[in-house]
Amino acid sequence: MxxxxxxxxxxxxxxxxxxxxxxxxxxxxxxxxxxxxxxxxxxxxxxxxxxxxxxxxxxxxxxxxxxxxxxxxxxxxxxxxxxxxESNVHIGKFVRVPLVGRIAAGGPILAEQNIDEWMTLPESLVGKGDIFLLKVKGDSMIDAAICEDDMVAVRIQKTAENGDIVAALLDDSATVKTFKQRDGHTWLLPRNSNYEPILGDEAQIMGKVVAVLRSL
Amino acid sequence: MxxxxxxxxxxxxxxxxxxxxxxxxxxxxxxxxxxxxxxxxxxxxxxxxxxxxxxxxxxxxxxxxxxxxxxxxxxxxxxxxxxxxESNVHIGKFVRVPLVGRIAAGGPILAEQNIDEWMTLPESLVGKGDIFLLKVKGDSMIDAAICEDDMVAVRIQKTAENGDIVAALLDDSATVKTFKQRDGHTWLLPRNSNYEPILGDEAQIMGKVVAVLRSL
DNA sequence: TAAATAAGCGAACAGATGTTCGAAACAGAT
DNA sequence: ATCTGTTTCGAACATCTGTTCGCTTATTTA
Structure with a gap:
C-alpha cells in the first residue's frame, strides 16, 4: 500500500x-x-x-x-x-504500531504472521522509537495498575534499568514484569502478592513498557 | 432562538x-x-x-x-x-479529542478556555461519541487500576448505569468515581479503602469513562 | 504490425431521493 | 358541535445518483 x-x-x-x-x-x-x-x-x-x-x-x-x-x-x-x-493546531506526529498476537521464541519478535492489526497512536503518548503493542495476560501486575486485557506499548530495547516495567520473553510466552538486577542475577518481579518473583537470567528482554492503554 | x-x-x-x-x-x-x-x-x-x-x-x-x-x-x-x-472533529477512523484542564462549575463542561491541547486517537480505542480527555487527580481509583496523572477518555452522557466509571462535576472540580444508584440516591464510590463513598445527588455526571491512557 | 490492456465516453436503466398534493387524524379555540 | 391550525400519511412525480453496457481512443505488450 x-x-x-x-x-x-x-x-x-x-x-x-x-x-x-x-x-x-x-x-x-x-x-x-x-x-x-x-x-x-x-x-x-x-x-x-x-x-x-x-x-x-x-x-x-x-x-x-x-x-x-x-x-x-x-x-x-x-x-x-x-x-x-494543519500546522496552526499542535497535533504532533503519529506512530503506526503493530499489535502482536502470538509470540514465537527464538525468532524475531516482530514477524508478519505475529501481527494481528495495526494502530496509529500519537507520538506524545508512546514517545519515539520502535514500538509494538502487547495484550496483557493475567493479573500479575495489578498493583502497578496494569490489568488483564490492557494493551501495553513496548519500546524495543535489549536491556532495561532497575524498576522499569518490561516485556520479556520467557518459556515461549510474553510476560510483563518489573525489571530488577541484583547479585548478578536478573529478576522479573510481579506486582501482585499472590505471585512470586521469577529468576529472569534466561529471559529475553523485548523492551520497556512506555504506555498503557485500556478500553472499557 | x-x-x-x-x-x-x-x-x-x-x-x-x-x-x-x-x-x-x-x-x-x-x-x-x-x-x-x-x-x-x-x-x-x-x-x-x-x-x-x-x-x-x-x-x-x-x-x-x-x-x-x-x-x-x-x-x-x-x-x-x-x-x-461538535468540537470533536471526526476524521476517518480517528477522533480528535480535547484535553480538558480547568473545570468551571455551572458553565458548559467544554469551553475553549478550558482546553489545554488536542489529541487524535483511534476510534478503536475510545469508540464513537463525543469524547474528551481528563487528567486524573489523586489515587482514589487505584483499585480500579486508574492512577494519578492517568488520562481518562470520557464519553459525554448525562446519566450512567450502576458500576460504570464516570467523570462527575462536584464542588467545582471534576472527579472520577464508580457510579451507583441505590435507595433513590446517587453514590460516587472511590475504589480505594482509604476513601469514603460520596453522596452524589448534587453531582453533575459529565460522562462515562471509556478508556484509560497512561504514559510511563 | 497486431493483440491486449487501460482509460474514457455516451447512453440507457434501476434505484434512491427530494418534492408536491390531497386527504385524514388530532388538538385546541370559539 | 364547529372551526381552525397543526401534524401525519399515502401516492405520484421529477430529479438525482449509482450501475451497466457497448464503443472508441491511447498506451503497452507480444
Whole structure:
C-alpha cells in the first residue's frame, strides 16, 4: 500500500474526494467527482472509484448516494496528511504500531504472521522509537495498575534499568514484569502478592513498557 | 432562538440528524430521518425539516441528496446543549479529542478556555461519541487500576448505569468515581479503602469513562 | 504490425431521493 | 358541535445518483 503505486489520475481523485468532503461536509457524488477532476462521464468516475476500491484505498456502500468513504488504510494516509498540513493546531506526529498476537521464541519478535492489526497512536503518548503493542495476560501486575486485557506499548530495547516495567520473553510466552538486577542475577518481579518473583537470567528482554492503554 | 420553541418532535429530529450524521459520516436522507424518529411517511419528515429550516435551525440545499446541515445558529445551539459536541472533529477512523484542564462549575463542561491541547486517537480505542480527555487527580481509583496523572477518555452522557466509571462535576472540580444508584440516591464510590463513598445527588455526571491512557 | 490492456465516453436503466398534493387524524379555540 | 391550525400519511412525480453496457481512443505488450 504505497502511494507510489497510484497514478496521477488516482491521486487527483483521492485529493478531490478529500477536498469536496471537507468543503461540503459530506462525501461527493460520482458526478461531482467527475466534474472536479475533469472527467466528462460518470462512468469514468465510477471506473476510477472502482479501481481505488479494489486497491483498498476507498470503501463504498453500494447503491447509496454519497456512500464513498476512505478505508482504514486510506484514512490513515489522509489523517497523516491533514495532521501535517494543519500546522496552526499542535497535533504532533503519529506512530503506526503493530499489535502482536502470538509470540514465537527464538525468532524475531516482530514477524508478519505475529501481527494481528495495526494502530496509529500519537507520538506524545508512546514517545519515539520502535514500538509494538502487547495484550496483557493475567493479573500479575495489578498493583502497578496494569490489568488483564490492557494493551501495553513496548519500546524495543535489549536491556532495561532497575524498576522499569518490561516485556520479556520467557518459556515461549510474553510476560510483563518489573525489571530488577541484583547479585548478578536478573529478576522479573510481579506486582501482585499472590505471585512470586521469577529468576529472569534466561529471559529475553523485548523492551520497556512506555504506555498503557485500556478500553472499557 | 430558544429551545423552548421546539416541540418534542422537533427536538427528536434534530437529535436524530446529529446522531446519524456522526454515525455515518454524512448527513442523513429524509427517509433515514423518518425511520429514525418513527415517522411512516417521507413527507412527514420533509414537513419537519421545512419547519426547522424556516425557524433557522437547519440549512438545506434543494434537490441535493443528504443536503441537510445545521445552520450557524443551530450549530451554536448544538454546541451549547451538547457541551461542545461538535468540537470533536471526526476524521476517518480517528477522533480528535480535547484535553480538558480547568473545570468551571455551572458553565458548559467544554469551553475553549478550558482546553489545554488536542489529541487524535483511534476510534478503536475510545469508540464513537463525543469524547474528551481528563487528567486524573489523586489515587482514589487505584483499585480500579486508574492512577494519578492517568488520562481518562470520557464519553459525554448525562446519566450512567450502576458500576460504570464516570467523570462527575462536584464542588467545582471534576472527579472520577464508580457510579451507583441505590435507595433513590446517587453514590460516587472511590475504589480505594482509604476513601469514603460520596453522596452524589448534587453531582453533575459529565460522562462515562471509556478508556484509560497512561504514559510511563 | 497486431493483440491486449487501460482509460474514457455516451447512453440507457434501476434505484434512491427530494418534492408536491390531497386527504385524514388530532388538538385546541370559539 | 364547529372551526381552525397543526401534524401525519399515502401516492405520484421529477430529479438525482449509482450501475451497466457497448464503443472508441491511447498506451503497452507480444
Amino acid at each position: 504505497d502511494e507510489s503505486q497510484l497514478s496521477d489520475r488516482q491521486r487527483q481523485v483521492l485529493e478531490a474526494i478529500r477536498r469536496l468532503k471537507q468543503e461540503n461536509d459530506m462525501p461527493p457524488t460520482l458526478r461531482e467527482i467527475a466534474e472536479a477532476v475533469g472527467l466528462k462521464s460518470v462512468a469514468s468516475a465510477k471506473y476510477q472509484i472502482d479501481q481505488l476500491k479494489n486497491m483498498g484505498w476507498l470503501d463504498q456502500i453500494d447503491n447509496v448516494s454519497r456512500g464513498i468513504s476512505f478505508s482504514d488504510q486510506g484514512s490513515r494516509h489522509q489523517q497523516e496528511q491533514e495532521a501535517a498540513a | 430558544d429551545e423552548s420553541q421546539l416541540s418534542d418532535r422537533q427536538r427528536q429530529v434534530l437529535e436524530a440528524i446529529r446522531r446519524l450524521k456522526q454515525e455515518n459520516d454524512m448527513p442523513p436522507t429524509l427517509r433515514e430521518i423518518a425511520e429514525a424518529v418513527g415517522l411512516k411517511s417521507v413527507a412527514s419528515a420533509k414537513y419537519q425539516i421545512d419547519q426547522l429550516k424556516n425557524m433557522g435551525w437547519l440549512d438545506q440545499i434543494d434537490n441535493v441528496s443528504r443536503g441537510i446541515s445545521f445552520s450557524d445558529q443551530g450549530s451554536r445551539h448544538q454546541q451549547e446543549q451538547e457541551a461542545a459536541a
